[in-house]
Amino acid sequence: MKILILLLATLFLSACDDNKQPAKVQQSTQTYTLTLAESWPSNFPVFGDATKNFKQLAESMSNGRLKIQIDSKNKHKSAFGIFDFVKSGQYDLGHSGSYYWKGKDINTLFFTTMPFGMTTSEQRAWFEYGGGQELMDKVYAKHGMKSIIGGSTGNQMGGWFQKEINSIEDLQGLKMRIPGFAGEIMAEVGAKPINIPAGELYTALDRGTIDALEWVGPSLDLRMGFHKIASYYYTGWHEPGAELQFLINLQKYNTLPKDLQKILVSAMKLSAYQMYTHSEHESAKNWASMKKDYPNIKVRTFPKPVFEALKKANDTLLKELAEKNALAKEIIESQTSYLKKIRAWTAISDQAYLNSQSE
């Protein structure tokens, strides 16, 4: 009997001695299922690929201790419900755009992209090294959430227009689908921003219900087919580096072991960085395809006086925003001064290089 006890004890020790050898670590084996609600329909290109990439990264790095269950809009039925879903804990995580929540908290407006603002790489420098994340944390902590960069579309195109815009007068009364803050700027200079559901945009542009619309850029515009019916493709100004967001319910986050917290946030950041890379690839590929099939697409940029008017309207609206609350003022000032500093560098690096190499 002594031998049996000894045998069992040895077995016990040899199977469970993880803490006794210096080459092993204590390791929780508990699994955690986190639900994620995204604003996009099922299998939405680029944006939806980013959440799938995040899921794959988080699950494989955690050896299955994290399970991510993604519900698309088809399931939860509310593209613009993500903020409330995650705040209330109905979902643990979200993937959406911060500027959708300006009606709930005006300070969420600043963390996607701002008209005449930073490009993707400039804004990421602001987020990660220029105080942007800390300001975003301040805004979202009030709602019991954390927001992490969620992937950039890159520089969004100014949109598809049926007529050329040669002066600010050409914008008077122009019926254009352009939502959000950029829509407010357009309204300031006399255009008529109209909100139309995505599924009806093609017909609206084709039948002249609207004169122009902005969507994203070639990465997502190709499948919408606007290039088949519009004459002009305008370069961007209103969303120079649209960065999506991941949302995390902080109460849920705090229940995770430290290593899973780190895996969760790192998987979000890596999939965000990779989404921009993916988006640039898709835009390059789709723009080549559009030009091949429709060689008459005319690319145009608004003339200087049009930009000056739009910028004046932008400055007026920003001034109003800065007066709303002290944190809004702090964010606007941080973005304005950072943009000034980093654009001076962009001007002598990428911009100078690209210009020196163009025809």
Added chain:
Amino acid sequence: MKILILLLATLFLSACDDNKQPAKVQQSTQTYTLTLAESWPSNFPVFGDATKNFKQLAESMSNGRLKIQIDSKNKHKSAFGIFDFVKSGQYDLGHSGSYYWKGKDINTLFFTTMPFGMTTSEQRAWFEYGGGQELMDKVYAKHGMKSIIGGSTGNQMGGWFQKEINSIEDLQGLKMRIPGFAGEIMAEVGAKPINIPAGELYTALDRGTIDALEWVGPSLDLRMGFHKIASYYYTGWHEPGAELQFLINLQKYNTLPKDLQKILVSAMKLSAYQMYTHSEHESAKNWASMKKDYPNIKVRTFPKPVFEALKKANDTLLKELAEKNALAKEIIESQTSYLKKIRAWTAISDQAYLNSQSE
């Protein structure tokens, strides 16, 4: 005695029943120490921060099951020994630049940056979605290694010059520190590339031993002090998106559990992406500081005819490279066609936006 056995058996089962509950996973607790040799001296800014960031990410995500031990050049004494260190297994990992190894395998030349080539975001699209990683895998698999993107410096400046370059004649006999492939191009057009150790560069430029030099850009140039003694800062053409590399010994890699492999590679990629963001931030900050203290720095761009001559030399050298082996030809063709496609997109997105917003 029966009770004691039962007790021991229960204890055994309760302590080791990780496989019996569906909410738990099997989890190795083995730790792995991986050694990393980097080309840089201890505490080298930006580049060295990237390896520290990688270490922190890998160790925290793995809950300490991965330990990364970084040796800088001060320790291993061989900045250009990284390829051999990792190939031989003397070190498990490396952090360096692929183009340093062209003397060992000419095809490693293509995976850092190429003169007149892609910018950082363009090249990352090529690496991750345009077939670049697969080509890099082909090259490094021959040496029993895997190479992963290691962080970009962004667009490198063309360098510090004492005299303005107005024509190709001004490059004749110009003594310039410009190593590697770009140095070969400069030699083709009549300049005299000279290799000088980093520690002697300032004195060499100050005393006129050399007429010009290129280093990186404001992120790393500031501490070198060249702006105090040179008149002109030329914009870049020869390293439009210099991406460092992580090297992995494949034999070692294959001994790691799948989840640690995924953590290792993801930590490398995230720290690579973040290094570019960091570098852009440092360049913006340091460029502001240089301009403040030395407002007379004159930024210049080579005139078109100079670029045409340099490009012609570049084309000649690329043609020679393509004739060396079939894989070199395949890589050059892949990069050339990808650049053409993605630059057409950059032209109507970031470039058009930046130009429309500059004075």
